[in-house]
Amino acid sequence: MKDLFIIIVSAVLIHNIILSQFLGVCPFLGVSKKLSSALGMGAAVTFVMVLASTITWIIQHFVLAYYEIEYLQTIAFILVIASLVQFVEMVIRKFSPALYKSLGVYLPLITTNCAVLGVAILNVQTEYTFVEGLFNSVGNALGFTLALVLFAGIRERLELADIPASLQGLPIALITAALMSMAFLGFTGLL
Amino acid sequence: MSLGKEFTKGIIRENPLFRLTLGLCPSLAVTTSVENGLGMGAAFSAVLLASNITIALLRKIIPDSIRIPSFIVIIATFVTLIEMIMHAFAPDLFKSLGIYIPLIVVNCVILGRAEAFASKNSLMPSIMDGLGMGLGFTLALVIISAFREILGAGTFYGIPLFGASANPALIMILPPGGFITMGIILALMNKFQHDAK
Amino acid sequence: MRKELKLGLFLLIVAGLAGLAIGYVNDITSPIIAEQIKQNKIDSFAEVYPGAEEVKDESSQYVKEEDGIVTEVNVAYKAGAPCGVIYTVEPSGYSGVVRTLVAFDIATQKITGIKVLNQTETPGLGANSEESWFADRFKDKTATQPLEVVKQEPVGDNQILAITSATITSKAVTEGVNTARQHYVDNFVQQ
Numbered sequence: 001m002k003d004l005f006i007i008i009v010s011a012v013l014i015h016n017i018i019l020s021q022f023l024g025v026c027p028f029l030g031v032s033k034k035l036s037s038a039l040g041m042g043a044a045v046t047f048v049m050v051l052a053s054t055i056t057w058i059i060q061h062f063v064l065a066y067y068e069i070e071y072l073q074t075i076a077f078i079l080v081i082a083s084l085v086q087f088v089e090m091v092i093r094k095f096s097p098a099l100y101k102s103l104g105v106y107l108p109l110i111t112t113n114c115a116v117l118g119v120a121i122l123n124v125q126t127e128y129t130f131v132e133g134l135f136n137s138v139g140n141a142l143g144f145t146l147a148l149v150l151f152a153g154i155r156e157r158l159e160l161a162d163i164p165a166s167l168q169g170l171p172i173a174l175i176t177a178a179l180m181s182m183a184f185l186g187f188t189g190l191l
Numbered sequence: 192m193s194l195g196k197e198f199t200k201g202i203i204r205e206n207p208l209f210r211l212t213l214g215l216c217p218s219l220a221v222t223t224s225v226e227n228g229l230g231m232g233a234a235f236s237a238v239l240l241a242s243n244i245t246i247a248l249l250r251k252i253i254p255d256s257i258r259i260p261s262f263i264v265i266i267a268t269f270v271t272l273i274e275m276i277m278h279a280f281a282p283d284l285f286k287s288l289g290i291y292i293p294l295i296v297v298n299c300v301i302l303g304r305a306e307a308f309a310s311k312n313s314l315m316p317s318i319m320d321g322l323g324m325g326l327g328f329t330l331a332l333v334i335i336s337a338f339r340e341i342l343g344a345g346t347f348y349g350i351p352l353f354g355a356s357a358n359p360a361l362i363m364i365l366p367p368g369g370f371i372t373m374g375i376i377l378a379l380m381n382k383f384q385h386d387a388k
Numbered sequence: 389m390r391k392e393l394k395l396g397l398f399l400l401i402v403a404g405l406a407g408l409a410i411g412y413v414n415d416i417t418s419p420i421i422a423e424q425i426k427q428n429k430i431d432s433f434a435e436v437y438p439g440a441e442e443v444k445d446e447s448s449q450y451v452k453e454e455d456g457i458v459t460e461v462n463v464a465y466k467a468g469a470p471c472g473v474i475y476t477v478e479p480s481g482y483s484g485v486v487r488t489l490v491a492f493d494i495a496t497q498k499i500t501g502i503k504v505l506n507q508t509e510t511p512g513l514g515a516n517s518e519e520s521w522f523a524d525r526f527k528d529k530t531a532t533q534p535l536e537v538v539k540q541e542p543v544g545d546n547q548i549l550a551i552t553s554a555t556i557t558s559k560a561v562t563e564g565v566n567t568a569r570q571h572y573v574d575n576f577v578q579q
Contacts, residue, residue: 223511253398254394254395254398256395257395257398257399260399261398261399261402264399264402264403264406265402265406267406268406268409268410271410272409272410272413275410275413275414275417275418275421276413276417278417278421279416279417279420279421279424280420282421282424282428343511343512344511344512359512361510361511361512361513364511364512365510365511
């Protein structure tokens with residue numbers, strides 16, 4: 001139990017997927033202008049990431065490793081993620097139009113979100129067991145959402161600030177991200 | 192449009208990283224040293240060129256409705272090939288780039304070029320486009336990593352620059368340094384653009 | 389329906405061709421990679437314990453569940469008799485596992501060398517634990533007494549000078565060495 005707790009804390013705070021691993025920087029900068037859309041993206045990524053890394057873990061251990069074709073990992077994982085995203089989109093659209101309205105637009109973006117593929121590969125590479133892998137993906141998803149929501153909160157305020165012309169938009173956002181990343185550096189050594 | 196133009200547009204005018212800000216993940220993560228930046232740029236360019244060529248050749252065969260999955264399979268194949276070749280022949284680089292090599296698959300630049308260019312153009316322009324974009328991306332990575340390595344480690348391509356007593360600003364090769372560097376470079380680009388107008 | 393079938397078939401062919409190409413290259417590169425990993429292992433063993441004629445992996449005999457961070461025990465042989473023991477230990481450092489080799493000489497009961505194989509410590513600080521000048525601080529320490537980390541110039545024989553601003557990493561490596569040392573004393577020293 002203690003180990004699982006450590007995995008979660010480490011994934012959320014210490015090795016935060018965006019601020020220290022740089023996975024998923026594109027949506028981090030792209031969908032962080034408004035708090036509400038950040039929450040939507042966070043929820044969509046959490047859902048897909050946990051589902052995808054669970055399925056890829058099963059595929060890795062029961063298909064790829066069984067037939068000794070681990071070298072097909074990248075290709076198999078990306079196909080799984082792409083079809084999963086498509087499938088989830090279809091299911092949500094059919095059964096919960098309200099949810100689709102709030103999450104739907106973010107789903108297609110997730111296929112090319114390196115965070116999802118990254119966590120799937122990392123789970124396999126660090127040789128996590130199924131439960132450890134599950135906790136790691138939940139932790140990473142939470143870390144992603146946390147960073148995204150915090151960042152969106154700051155950016156909403158930046159809108160009102162008087163920023164020099166050449167720093168407006170992405171540059172100031174990146175510098176803000178740097179400061180957040182510095183703050184998260186303080187968590188290393190926590191365990 | 193001439194072939195030369197297809198080549199040069201990727202380097203400055205439509206530089207994938209600085210102009211279009213696509214493919215940020217690898218460019219922030221692996222640019223802690225010029226060697227890594229160059230290695231990542233080379234791997235990226237090879238995949239981009241190969242996928243551009245393949246997709247340009249197959250563009251009339253690939254059915255329109257399943258073109259995206261086909262592109263993803265083609266790109267993933269080349270990424271895996273590059274990964275295996277690097278593992279066999281450049282193990283140190285493979286180790287330091289780590290997980291970011293398979294993640295080239297989800298680099299938006301490659302899929303973006305396949306969709307926006309190679310699937311609509313013939314072989315020669317696609318080659319030129321791939322070369323130019325690859326070179327532009329590599330150049331951008333080298334600029335970022337030079338900035339970070341010189342300030343953060345006091346070296347350039349592993350060669351010490353300031354003597355033993357110098358105390359480099361470590362933060363630049365830590366994660367925050369990646370964000371700061373990118374922010375400053377984009378701000379400078381904006382400034383030059385403003386001044387030019 | 390026929391159209392869908394055709395599309396599916398097309399994707400299948402593309403994926404099949406991709407698999408074939410990857411499989412072909414894998415056949416060429418995998419022996420090279422395997423050879424490299426083997427050679428690396430031999431080289432690192434020779435670095436921490438020079439002069440062995442043969443090194444055998446005897447982990448199954450010596451590594452037990454309760455040993456914790458000891459993951460591998462390799463025994464070095466000279467002229468058919470065991471002459472040294474090479475441990476792989478995985479203590480936790482500042483931001484992750486610091487995988488370290490520790491070698492003891494059976495004749496002198498001293499540490500012949502250590503080597504940090506893999507770490508994710510802070511570049512420029514804890515990452516310096518990979519450097520040979522840090523590894524040299526452990527050389528020739530006796531296996532029979534516990535080592536401790538100090539921040540000033542060491543006075544005692546069993547003291548290890550920490551890396552500047554990286555005390556946690558230094559302590560982690562020392563903890564690894566101490567664990568290996570205890571295991572060595574328990575298993576290889578005649579009482």
